Amino acid sequence: MTTADRASMLHEAIARPRPADAASLAAWTLAAQVVDPEIPVLTIEDLGVLRSVTVTNDAVAVTLTPTYSGCPAMDAMRDDVLEVLASAGYENVSVRLVLSPAWTTDWMSEIGKNKLREYGIAAPTGHATVRGSGPAGPIRLTLAVKCPRCSSLNTRELAHFGSTSCKSLFECRDCLEPFDYFKVL
Amino acid sequence: MSDDIAADAPAAAHDDDHGHVAVDVTTLDAELIEGPSVATADVAEYALWLGDDSLILAQQLGAWISRAPELEEDVALGNVALDLIGHARSLLHYAGTASGRTEDDLAYWRTEPDFRSLHIVEQPNGDFAHTIARQFVVAHYLFELYSRLRASADATLAAIAAKAVKEVDYHRDHSTQWVLRLAQGTDESRRRMITALSDLWPYVEEIFRDDPLIDRLGGVAVRPSSLLPAFDAAIAPVLAEAELEVPRGFVASGGGRTGKHSEHLAFLLAEMQVLTRAHPGASW
Numbered sequence: 001m002t003t004a005d006r007a008s009m010l011h012e013a014i015a016r017p018r019p020a021d022a023a024s025l026a027a028w029t030l031a032a033q034v035v036d037p038e039i040p041v042l043t044i045e046d047l048g049v050l051r052s053v054t055v056t057n058d059a060v061a062v063t064l065t066p067t068y069s070g071c072p073a074m075d076a077m078r079d080d081v082l083e084v085l086a087s088a089g090y091e092n093v094s095v096r097l098v099l100s101p102a103w104t105t106d107w108m109s110e111i112g113k114n115k116l117r118e119y120g121i122a123a124p125t126g127h128a129t130v131r132g133s134g135p136a137g138p139i140r141l142t143l144a145v146k147c148p149r150c151s152s153l154n155t156r157e158l159a160h161f162g163s164t165s166c167k168s169l170f171e172c173r174d175c176l177e178p179f180d181y182f183k184v185l
Numbered sequence: 186m187s188d189d190i191a192a193d194a195p196a197a198a199h200d201d202d203h204g205h206v207a208v209d210v211t212t213l214d215a216e217l218i219e220g221p222s223v224a225t226a227d228v229a230e231y232a233l234w235l236g237d238d239s240l241i242l243a244q245q246l247g248a249w250i251s252r253a254p255e256l257e258e259d260v261a262l263g264n265v266a267l268d269l270i271g272h273a274r275s276l277l278h279y280a281g282t283a284s285g286r287t288e289d290d291l292a293y294w295r296t297e298p299d300f301r302s303l304h305i306v307e308q309p310n311g312d313f314a315h316t317i318a319r320q321f322v323v324a325h326y327l328f329e330l331y332s333r334l335r336a337s338a339d340a341t342l343a344a345i346a347a348k349a350v351k352e353v354d355y356h357r358d359h360s361t362q363w364v365l366r367l368a369q370g371t372d373e374s375r376r377r378m379i380t381a382l383s384d385l386w387p388y389v390e391e392i393f394r395d396d397p398l399i400d401r402l403g404g405v406a407v408r409p410s411s412l413l414p415a416f417d418a419a420i421a422p423v424l425a426e427a428e429l430e431v432p433r434g435f436v437a438s439g440g441g442r443t444g445k446h447s448e449h450l451a452f453l454l455a456e457m458q459v460l461t462r463a464h465p466g467a468s469w
Binding site for chain 2: 066068069070071072099100101102103104158159160161162163165169183185
């Protein structure tokens with residue numbers, strides 16, 4: 001295994017911390033089907049929003065982390081997790097929201113990014129977290145954003161803030177179409 | 186926002202019109218952070234300071250939706266408000282753990298002497314330049330604050346700050362772009378930007394004032410006065426590029442942290458709280 005493979009596995013373990021035991025993993029697999037109501041091609045597993053699923057006796061404890069602090073879609077995702085597990089026969093289901101560690105677009109899976117592009121939303125480019133230890137805070141590195149329609153890199157941001165918390169509005173200077181960009185956080 | 190209920194309460198379910206299982210009772214705001222976490226009285230007071238700042242500012246920004254100069258700004262200010270509401274919910278939830286109150290109890294059932302917000306956030310929206318000037322100051326302050334609060338000895342405050350700092354960074358950028366655009370735009374936009382800054386600046390000093398509470402929260406709270414050099418250093422290049430000067434002049438009395446507010450806050454709260462107070466316990 002190369003160093004890059006190992007780094008990638010480590011990254012996956014942080015982004016998608018699947019449980020080790022079979023009972024919990026079965027419940028994880030069910031919960032992982034829940035999609036973002038605003039971007040229904042992305043599952044909460046693709047997003048990295050599903051943080052843990054633990055089955056003990058007959059109880060299931062799930063933790064989710066919000067993408068943005070005020071994201072109203074969290075309520076829907078939470079309810080959908082409860083529903084999907086309840087319909088699978090789990091009786092005692094609880095879902096908690098956790099803030100730490102803070103969610104980042106770095107946790108979005110490659111599969112998720114591809115699905116996002118096919119859906120017409122440009123996936124986050126670059127990495128969110130070049131973490132400084134000092135007070136400077138996170139540094140965002142945003143590379144050129146590719147138009148999801150024509151793949152041109154000749155695009156520009158129209159507005160930082162878009163139709164949902166997680167997106168900004170771009171336009172393509174070649175095909176002239178406006179499009180959403182899932183911004184780096 | 187639901188009341189806090191034991192996290193393992195079974196979800197009561199019934200079929201709704203669409204054949205889905207609707208969940209009537211969920212628990213989910215009970216703990217936003219890993220592990221049980223109850224604030225001490227002093228930490229709760231500090232969380233209230235920060236939570237109230239975000240709540241009041243969010244309420245103000247919401248008033249711009251459908252009235253901003255362009256559609257993108259309706260969306261931008263709405264999104265900024267939503268982030269701030271998220272921070273306020275986490276902070277007020279945590280503050281409430283010290284006294285058995287929910288975030289809704291704190292948001293809707295206190296009157297102005299019980300609010301701990303700074304005077305700058307209760308300053309009226311004014312014209313767009315006034316709102317941008319207020320955003321510029323507050324977003325830069327919050328960025329410096331949350332950057333440091335990430336290292337708080339209080340795990341809950343540190344977690345909230347680590348989440349918030351990334352969002353506030355976007356708010357800081359947004360207001361910076363607008364300060365530059367307004368200052369370098371037309372004569373009229375420049376005139377308004379200068380007026381807005383000079384109207385707002387008397388309220389900046391209070392942000393960086395140290396209250397005795399801070400002395401009791403060493404390692405937990407961030408000392409406001411310690412943020413001033415970084416704040417000045419962050420805004421200076423923007424103001425220089427915009428060819429704006431830091432206004433000099435009088436300093437407002439402040440007192441928000443001890444519940445002394447201007448008349449603006451009462452009107453704002455009346456609007457924010459009217460529905461809940463007219464229909465206690467209502468939900469939809």
